[in-house]
Amino acid sequence: MDERIWVAGHRGMVGSAITRLFCSQGRNVITVDRSILDLRKQDEVEFWLRANKPTSIVFAAAKVGGIIANSTYPADFIYDNLTIQTNVIHGAHKAGVDRLVFLGSSCIYPKFAEQPIKESSLLTGPLEPTNEWYAIAKISGIMTCQAYRKQYGRRYVSVMPCNLYGPNDNFNLETSHVMPALMRKFHEAKVTSAKEVVVWGTGAPLREFLHVDDLARGVVWCHDNYDEYEHINCGAGFDVTIRELAETIARVVGFSGDIVFDVSKPDGTPRKIMDSSRIRALGWKPEISFDDGIASTYRWYLANIDAKNRAA
Numbered sequence: 001m002d003e004r005i006w007v008a009g010h011r012g013m014v015g016s017a018i019t020r021l022f023c024s025q026g027r028n029v030i031t032v033d034r035s036i037l038d039l040r041k042q043d044e045v046e047f048w049l050r051a052n053k054p055t056s057i058v059f060a061a062a063k064v065g066g067i068i069a070n071s072t073y074p075a076d077f078i079y080d081n082l083t084i085q086t087n088v089i090h091g092a093h094k095a096g097v098d099r100l101v102f103l104g105s106s107c108i109y110p111k112f113a114e115q116p117i118k119e120s121s122l123l124t125g126p127l128e129p130t131n132e133w134y135a136i137a138k139i140s141g142i143m144t145c146q147a148y149r150k151q152y153g154r155r156y157v158s159v160m161p162c163n164l165y166g167p168n169d170n171f172n173l174e175t176s177h178v179m180p181a182l183m184r185k186f187h188e189a190k191v192t193s194a195k196e197v198v199v200w201g202t203g204a205p206l207r208e209f210l211h212v213d214d215l216a217r218g219v220v221w222c223h224d225n226y227d228e229y230e231h232i233n234c235g236a237g238f239d240v241t242i243r244e245l246a247e248t249i250a251r252v253v254g255f256s257g258d259i260v261f262d263v264s265k266p267d268g269t270p271r272k273i274m275d276s277s278r279i280r281a282l283g284w285k286p287e288i289s290f291d292d293g294i295a296s297t298y299r300w301y302l303a304n305i306d307a308k309n310r311a312a
């Protein structure tokens, strides 16, 4: 049978990286725009699946956002994510699609999980309150895949990435994650000769950052080879404090003013580095260094976001 891989969420940072990689391998990816198919509409999803007959699905469609977006819009985060993932996973089963890769997030793990966090830490303690609605939706996604595997023998698997960054990220300061937010803040401070940049929280939390092209290689590998009940971690293997991240971005961007911490903003979870030894034992490892990844993402930002803003 000819391969037809549906990458759901192909316009996002993760989905676009996975689509690029599949296409570079000469593989047949099918996509559908949000304006054509609203994944929150069950009937439409099931109709589209019957009509387009993918042979496999990579589920990279999600309502995502940074720490403030997650805690400000909890209803959107839990409703959108639960609805779209349930429609796609259940619809895939009904349409006879036997293979699906579900993408989650390291925020599924308990706030005070033992570090580095093993896959087996799932559901062993309370979640981080700033993103528990998103986390509950993603945990439900893992278990939905497991349910269809257990009851129907479907080869549905789940991959958990750490914090990601790269081309096609969201650079909106209200809703973005920390990496694109700081890149934009430092860049704008440089071009306006501002004296300081405000960074949220204390600067003490640790985060594990992986370039999205490295994640894409892990996801494509799992699509082709991973077929286990348990979800699998996919992380960079090191973490940095938010202060170190801010200093690195300031250096790459060329901002030499002050970095000020706004402690009225939340820190979120203190640390969430994952134990990715299982996927490493299977042969995957990151290839893009932290400094190179930040530098190339900043070049992408200049060429795509800053250039667009200046033209507007």
Ligand code: GFB
Binding pocket: 065, 066, 067, 068, 070, 105, 106, 107, 130, 131, 134, 135, 162, 163, 164, 175, 176, 177, 178, 179, 181, 182, 198, 199, 200, 201, 205, 207, 242, 265, 266, 267, 268, 269
């Ligand atoms: O990336 P981020 O929003 O999400 O924030 P999480 C990471 C850390 O960076 C927090 C700090 O301690 C923030 O307070 N930070 C500093 C900033 N300055 C900024 C800024 O200008 N913008 C942002 N956004 N943060 C998310 C979850 O948690 O991680 C999601 O909310 C998801 O559910 C995602 O799991 C990967 O790492 O705290």
